[in-house]
Amino acid sequence: MRVFVREVTWQDSDDILRWRNDRITRENSFDSHIVSKKEHDAWFQKVISDSKYCLVIGFNANKEKVGIVSFNFESQGIAEINVNSAPDKRGHGLGSMLIKEGVNYFLAKFSDTKRVVAKVKEHNIASIKSFEKAGFSFRKRVAGAVILEFPHSCQVD
Numbered sequence: 651m652r653v654f655v656r657e658v659t660w661q662d663s664d665d666i667l668r669w670r671n672d673r674i675t676r677e678n679s680f681d682s683h684i685v686s687k688k689e690h691d692a693w694f695q696k697v698i699s700d701s702k703y704c705l706v707i708g709f710n711a712n713k714e715k716v717g718i719v720s721f722n723f724e725s726q727g728i729a730e731i732n733v734n735s736a737p738d739k740r741g742h743g744l745g746s747m748l749i750k751e752g753v754n755y756f757l758a759k760f761s762d763t764k765r766v767v768a769k770v771k772e773h774n775i776a777s778i779k780s781f782e783k784a785g786f787s788f789r790k791r792v793a794g795a796v797i798l799e800f801p802h803s804c805q806v807d
Contacts, residue, residue: 655719767798772791
C-alpha cells in the first residue's frame with residue numbers, strides 16, 4: 651500500500667478537527683483538551699498562511715484520507731513534526747508511510763532544513779515505532795516524552 655500527500659486546504663479542516671478531538675488522539679497529545687470549532691479555525695488559518703508551518707494530508711490508493719503531518723520551524727534549520735492518523739485508519743501500517751511521505755514533501759520544499767525532530771509521549775509505542783520505521787532515531791527521554799530525530803543528510807526511502 652502507498653500513501654500520497656498534498657498540502658491541506660480548507661476542505662480538509664472539518665476532518666482534521668474531528669481527528670484532533672478523537673479520544674485516542676487526545677490521550678496521546680501533549681495538549682489533550684477538546685478543541686472548539688472557533689479555536690480550530692483560528693489555528694488552521696494561522697497554519698496555512700504562515701511560512702513557519704507546513705501541513706500535509708495523506709491519502710491511500712483509494713483516495714481515502716489517512717492522516718495529517720505538520721511541521722513547524724522551532725529554530726534555525728530545525729523543524730518539529732507532529733502526526734495524527736485518521737481514527738479509522740489506525741492499525742493498518744500506514745503511520746510510517748504517512749511520516750515518510752510527509753518528510754519527503756517537507757524536505758523537498760524546505761531543503762535548507764538540517765533536522766526534523768519528533769516529540770512523542772513515551773507510552774505511545776505505536777507512534778514511536780512508526781517514526782523509527784520512517785528513519786527517525788531515538789535521541790533522548792525528557793519528562794515523559796521520547797525525542798526522535800531525522801537528519802536531513804539522510805533521505806527517506
